[in-house]
Amino acid sequence: MRGMDHLAGATLLALITACSARTTDVDPAPPPTPEATGAMTSIEDLHLVPWPAEVAPARGTLPLATLSSIVLSDPEDPGLRELAAYTATLLADEWDVRLDVASDPVTQPIPGSVALLLWKGETRAHPEQYVLEVTPQSIMVSAPTGAGLFYGLQTLRQLLPPEVGAAAAARGIPAVEILDIPRFSYRGMHLDVGRHFFPVEFVKKYIDLLAMYKMNTFHWHLTEDQGWRIEIEKYPRLTEIGSCRKETIVEKNFDPFVGDGIPYCGFYTQEEIREVVDHALRRYVTVIPEIEMPGHSVAALAAYPELACTEGPFEVSTRWGVTQDIYCPKEETFAFLEDVLTEVIELFPGTYVHIGGDEAPKSRWEASEVAQELIRREGLADEHELQSYFIGRIERFLLSNGRRLIGWDEILEGGLAPEATVMSWRGMEGGIDAARQGHDVIMTPTSHVYFDYYQGDPEFEPLAIGGYSPLEHVYAFEPVPEALTEDEAVHVLGAQGNVWTEYMTTTDYVEYMVAPRLLALSEVVWSAKGHRDWEHFTNRLPAHFQRLDGLGVRYRIPNVAGLEEDALTLDDEITVTLKSLMSDGRIHYTTDGTDPNPTAPRYTGSIRLPVNETGVTVTARLFLPNGRAGAPRSATFRKTTLRAATTLDEPVETGLRYAYYEYDGRVRSVEQLADMRPVSEGVAADVEIQGFAREENFGLVFNGYVFVPVDGIYTFFLSSDDGSRLLIGDEMVVDHDGLHGTSEKSGMIGLAAGYHPITVQFFQTGGGQSLHLGFAHAGATGAGVVARLFHLP
Ligand code: ACM
Numbered sequence: 094m095r096g097m098d099h100l101a102g103a104t105l106l107a108l109i110t111a112c113s114a115r116t117t118d119v120d121p122a123p124p125p126t127p128e129a130t131g132a133m134t135s136i137e138d139l140h141l142v143p144w145p146a147e148v149a150p151a152r153g154t155l156p157l158a159t160l161s162s163i164v165l166s167d168p169e170d171p172g173l174r175e176l177a178a179y180t181a182t183l184l185a186d187e188w189d190v191r192l193d194v195a196s197d198p199v200t201q202p203i204p205g206s207v208a209l210l211l212w213k214g215e216t217r218a219h220p221e222q223y224v225l226e227v228t229p230q231s232i233m234v235s236a237p238t239g240a241g242l243f244y245g246l247q248t249l250r251q252l253l254p255p256e257v258g259a260a261a262a263a264r265g266i267p268a269v270e271i272l273d274i275p276r277f278s279y280r281g282m283h284l285d286v287g288r289h290f291f292p293v294e295f296v297k298k299y300i301d302l303l304a305m306y307k308m309n310t311f312h313w314h315l316t317e318d319q320g321w322r323i324e325i326e327k328y329p330r331l332t333e334i335g336s337c338r339k340e341t342i343v344e345k346n347f348d349p350f351v352g353d354g355i356p357y358c359g360f361y362t363q364e365e366i367r368e369v370v371d372h373a374l375r376r377y378v379t380v381i382p383e384i385e386m387p388g389h390s391v392a393a394l395a396a397y398p399e400l401a402c403t404e405g406p407f408e409v410s411t412r413w414g415v416t417q418d419i420y421c422p423k424e425e426t427f428a429f430l431e432d433v434l435t436e437v438i439e440l441f442p443g444t445y446v447h448i449g450g451d452e453a454p455k456s457r458w459e460a461s462e463v464a465q466e467l468i469r470r471e472g473l474a475d476e477h478e479l480q481s482y483f484i485g486r487i488e489r490f491l492l493s494n495g496r497r498l499i500g501w502d503e504i505l506e507g508g509l510a511p512e513a514t515v516m517s518w519r520g521m522e523g524g525i526d527a528a529r530q531g532h533d534v535i536m537t538p539t540s541h542v543y544f545d546y547y548q549g550d551p552e553f554e555p556l557a558i559g560g561y562s563p564l565e566h567v568y569a570f571e572p573v574p575e576a577l578t579e580d581e582a583v584h585v586l587g588a589q590g591n592v593w594t595e596y597m598t599t600t601d602y603v604e605y606m607v608a609p610r611l612l613a614l615s616e617v618v619w620s621a622k623g624h625r626d627w628e629h630f631t632n633r634l635p636a637h638f639q640r641l642d643g644l645g646v647r648y649r650i651p652n653v654a655g656l657e658e659d660a661l662t663l664d665d666e667i668t669v670t671l672k673s674l675m676s677d678g679r680i681h682y683t684t685d686g687t688d689p690n691p692t693a694p695r696y697t698g699s700i701r702l703p704v705n706e707t708g709v710t711v712t713a714r715l716f717l718p719n720g721r722a723g724a725p726r727s728a729t730f731r732k733t734t735l736r737a738a739t740t741l742d743e744p745v746e747t748g749l750r751y752a753y754y755e756y757d758g759r760v761r762s763v764e765q766l767a768d769m770r771p772v773s774e775g776v777a778a779d780v781e782i783q784g785f786a787r788e789e790n791f792g793l794v795f796n797g798y799v800f801v802p803v804d805g806i807y808t809f810f811l812s813s814d815d816g817s818r819l820l821i822g823d824e825m826v827v828d829h830d831g832l833h834g835t836s837e838k839s840g841m842i843g844l845a846a847g848y849h850p851i852t853v854q855f856f857q858t859g860g861g862q863s864l865h866l867g868f869a870h871a872g873a874t875g876a877g878v879v880a881r882l883f884h885l886p
Pocket residue numbers: 451452501518
């Protein structure tokens with residue numbers, strides 16, 4: 094299954110064609126079809142997502158109303174009968190087309206029918222590939238497996254008119270031949286039901302949405318500090334106690350804590366779990382349950398405090414974050430976890446069980462006699478090796494029950510369990526490391542596929558955890574790192590979007606965060622790498638929004654493009670050009686800072702606006718024919734003058750001076766560095782984290798001069814985790830202060846050619862660390878002009 098990714102396009106096509114030629118017991122000769130008439134199908138009219146491996150347009154259309162039956166290569170095959178029933182329901186529910194299932198076996202399409210044909214005796218085929226052929230007389234889907242047929246039907250669904258209902262049935266399906274095969278074998282979406290709980294009906298709708306976009310794995314995050322959501326018969330207190338928290342933090346009121354005072358509860362019975370797993374199975378989606386250990390387990394400790402290293406009592410968490418209380422590595426903890434996993438294995442037939450492994454602080458183990466005695470007895474070096482021992486024991490249990498273990502990339506620390514699969518989330522490095530050790534990996538990095546991150550300007554978005562992962566970042570994601578050799582890259586099974594629900598309180602909000610980013614991800618993991626084309630993708634999106642409307646999915650309407658950044662000019666006028674991804678939407682805008690409504694001026698082409706030093710704020714918003722409106726987006730355009738360069742008497746040296754600070758916790762702003770004494774000082778070649786910096790709780794302040802060779806408007810890009818600021822002279826050019834993950838902010842300033850004083854401040858607290866500075870010259874002249882950094886000797 095793996096390694097398809099590395100086949101050249103021609104080889105791929107040859108393989109598909111070779112396989113498809115051996116359709117069932119089918120006649121080798123094609124069926125005699127009447128000469129097709131009508132217009133050639135245009136590629137531009139096909140709005141398929143993910144885009145298939147090969148699309149060959151043909152002549153004519155098939156009127157939906159001429160379809161009367163579904164025919165099968167083997168009407169006795171239960172899998173085929175199930176797919177026939179699925180096809181009939183789909184066409185009846187969404188397009189009001191009624192089809193009977195014929196009882197005689199067929200070997201080829203028959204006029205007026207949808208033929209579902211399984212290839213017999215084909216062993217070389219990819220289990221998820223398919224061929225879909227629409228002629229003016231019939232439809233044929235053929236594949237080596239039910240999964241392939243199912244994906245062919247998803248493609249067929251997208252060829253049907255986007256408007257749902259009987260009116261659409263009068264329309265035709267464009268004639269086309271499609272040969273398709275996925276790039277990756279693992280195409281996943283995750284859902285955290287611990288922070289917020291979502292009913293079974295929604296989980297099924299979510300799985301339907303995944304399946305529609307050919308995702309084949311649903312990672313169900315079932316246990317958390319804030320709630321244990323799966324019934325375990327042997328341990329009833331897990332749900333009696335662990336599934337309820339007494340209240341929930343209001344927005345981000347951590348300090349001082351503000352709770353809503355409303356108890357929050359919910360769990361799935363084993364019967365409901367079976368119902369979801371069965372629903373997923375029928376959509377060729379494997380459900381991977383996640384039972385977190387040793388961290389994120391406070392809800393379990395609230396129910397069974399004897400599993401902790403300290404006495405408790407514990408309460409189900411009411412706030413988000415990482416807690417110090419984790420499972421203690423006692424024999425009774427392992428017995429408990431094995432009992433829990435025994436019931437989990439019984440419920441979930443898939444190969445993988447996810448055991449978490451992330452964000453498990455070791456303070457309780459450091460102070461625990463039980464943990465320290467185990468470290469001595471097993472000859473372990475430290476608490477990281479103890480975690481590795483913990484995960485290794487659980488892996489042995491899973492393997493002995495015929496299952497495989499997946500864990501977040503922290504399971505690399507202290508040594509990987511022998512057969513573990515790694516989910517790389519803190520970046521790609523964990524995945525690279527694991528693949529080099531010969532382990533399978535799934536790429537789920539925060540940089541691209543954390544669907545709890547903002548997808549637009551936070552000012553105009555519903556409250557989210559932070560970060561920034563707009564649709565185009567997801568679309569640009571490449572799961573196979575260049576650092577891997579071809580042999581190592583074979584271990585990259587695929588990628589997954591993660592949906593952590595701290596701030597997603599409703600199902601509408603989950604849908605808003607997932608769609609359309611899911612569509613971008615589906616193309617990343619299904620389509621050939623060479624087919625990735627942002628413009629083509631965005632041209633196909635509006636048709637999908639129409640389909641999602643029909644399915645009641647509350648997707649996010651992309652914001653108007655062209656207002657991503659505030660901008661400066663040296664002129665008295667600016668030209669603003671706006672763009673919408675939605676061809677059927679209307680853009681309305683204001684220039685007084687107010688939120689545009691449909692009576693505001695309508696944008697019909699580039700606008701020229703006078704600007705002065707105060708600036709003009711353009712706010713624009715997209716309105717769809719269905720009455721929904723996108724989030725507003727605004728940018729301020731300001732006239733500026735050039736800052737005079739500083740005359741330096743002494744010869745300068747390259748690089749900036751730095752001061753390095755260390756502190757103990759609770760720093761939330763670069764301003765706090767001003768009260769501290771540096772631990773060391775020196776010269777840095779660039780604005781970046783210096784090699785000697787420790788992992789946690791430190792600051793850096795860089796000072797010196799930036800030299801620009803020509804007059805102009807310059808943009809500075811500052812990316813950091815956590816806060817940073819950039820000043821030129823006394824002017825704040827980029828303010829990216831505060832606690833946050835890796836993200837970038839930019840700012841502009843007009844600079845006369847020469848030297849200008851520059852200061853960059855940075856602090857790091859809690860978790861990841863990064864710092865990077867980039868420059869660009871915004872003027873038409875001097876493109877490619879590079880600024881350089883200097884200090885006085
Ligand atoms: C994670 O986001 N803590 C895996």
